[in-house]
Amino acid sequence: MKKLRVAVIGCGSIAKYRHFIEYEQNPIVDIVAVCDIAEARAKESGEKYHALPYTDYKLLLKEQDIDAVSVCLPNYLHAPVSIAALEAGCHVLCEKPMATSMKEAEDMISAAQKSGKKLMIAHNQRFVASHAKARSLIEAGELGKIYSFRTTFGHGGPERWSVDGTNSWFFKKDQAVIGAMGDLGVHKADLMRYLLGEEFTDVSAIVETNAKENATVDDNAVCLLKSENGVIGTLTASWSYKRNEDNSTVIYGEKAVLRLEDDPNYGLIVQYTNGETVHYQLGKIQSNDEAGQTNTQVIDHFVSSIIHNTEPLIDGEEGMKSLNIILAAMESSETSKLVKVNH
Incomplete structure (x- = not known):
């Protein structure tokens, strides 16, 4: 070949x-x-x-x-x-x-x-084993009706990762345009769309620059999202988690709670409302701290x-839909209003 x-x-x-x-x-x-x-x-x-x-x-x-x-x-x-x-x-x-x-x-x-x-x-994030398994469980109806979620992506900031350190383009408005929300938040917006299998219609957010002295872009954000079927949840993106990275998601459903990348030993834990708990050891999620040691696929x-x-x-259309959520969050923070996501 x-x-x-x-x-x-x-x-x-x-x-x-x-x-x-x-x-x-x-x-x-x-x-x-x-x-x-x-x-x-x-x-x-x-x-x-x-x-x-x-x-x-x-x-x-x-x-x-x-x-x-x-x-x-x-x-x-x-x-x-x-x-x-x-x-x-x-x-x-x-x-x-x-x-x-x-x-x-x-x-x-x-x-x-x-x-x-x-x-x-x-x-x-769509290729992470725990996320793929969670999507299949949701599609199979294991959770029943889904009510809510919380998803977080935070670490100490791109200066630990970028080749330019504290002078990185990540912190500069003219080159990055969007900060932690573009770096981390968009990953979680894409993940939640993928896991739930539906689009978000409403976004409310508070987006701040309060952790990095040299940043002219956002470094902390908390968003409230509502899906087309009424699932509500929070999405957090942060460059201020100085001790440990947090890349976790929890989904609350009628029949079970899914805990993804929320435990040091198990990538996915399913807590059923009947008292049963199932632990899945699916391998580590990739992280900046172990860059080059794992294959993202x-x-x-x-x-x-x-x-x-x-x-x-994740073609262009999928990428645009996830970007749209982040742009809506930025608009919400700037206007102090709930923003309808136009698909």
């Missing part, structure tokens, strides 16, 4: 600890080109993966015969670079959040449709969708 020729645009931490490693582990992929505005970073990645280094993505797309591209750049560049790659005839895997506005997301989807190429958004799924010509689990 002919190997897929892949380029990674953006050689920061998410590329270093996820994309490069998982592409290299995939036997039908060749990393042929890398790009970063920092020449030294591009050269280092190029040497490590035997790929040609670039500092200009447009030149890379013009000169190289590429099948697929990973876009691992600051948020404000997701849309323009993804669109350029799609127009150049490449399949695109774009990091989350897919864009910084609905208009950008729509333009990305339109470019994918016109090019006939795949557009996938790297929401890795995102790259493998993206590659498989290209090889088998199937639609990615």
Whole structure:
């Protein structure tokens, strides 16, 4: 089988600890080109993966015969670079959040449709074993009617993860546009849509910048969500959890409570209302602290969708719906009003 020729645009931490490693582990992929505005970073990645280094993505797309591209750049560049790659005839895997506005997301989807190429958004929470199992239990009716949920994603902040530390683009409004909500909250918005199998219609949120002195974006947010079937719950995103990361979700139903990534030993615990408790040991959820030691399955799924010509689990439409919730939360906080989510 002919190997897929892949380029990674953006050689920061998410590329270093996820994309490069998982592409290299995939036997039908060749990393042929890398790009970063920092020449030294591009050269280092190029040497490590035997790929040609670039500092200009447009030149890379013009000169190289590429099948697929990973876009691992600051948020404000997701849309323009993804669109350029799609127009150049490449399949695109774009990091989350897919864009910084609905208009950008729509333009990305339109470019994918016109090019006939795949557009996938790297929401890795759908591939976590405990989350996949929880979705199957919910679909099978194990919980009965679902009433409520709480979901949280918080850690000490991207300075521990980003190659630029406290000077990272994550903290800068002109490059990130959205802070903790774009970094972490959008993951949980996507996860809850996936688990519940329905859309959210109403969002109320308080979004603050109170933990990071150098941040011009949000670093703490608490959101109240309501689904189309009346399920209500809270979504929290934070860069202020300095001691331990929290990536947990609890779902409260008529027949049972699901506890996901809420226990150090079990990825999923099902507490039935009849008194029975079932523990599932499904392997660890990926975390920044163990970057490179676990496979998120995102790259493998993206590659498989290209090889088998199937639609990615998180295509542009799915990415846009999850982004829409985050944008509604930001609007709610700014206006101090409940915001209706327009799908």
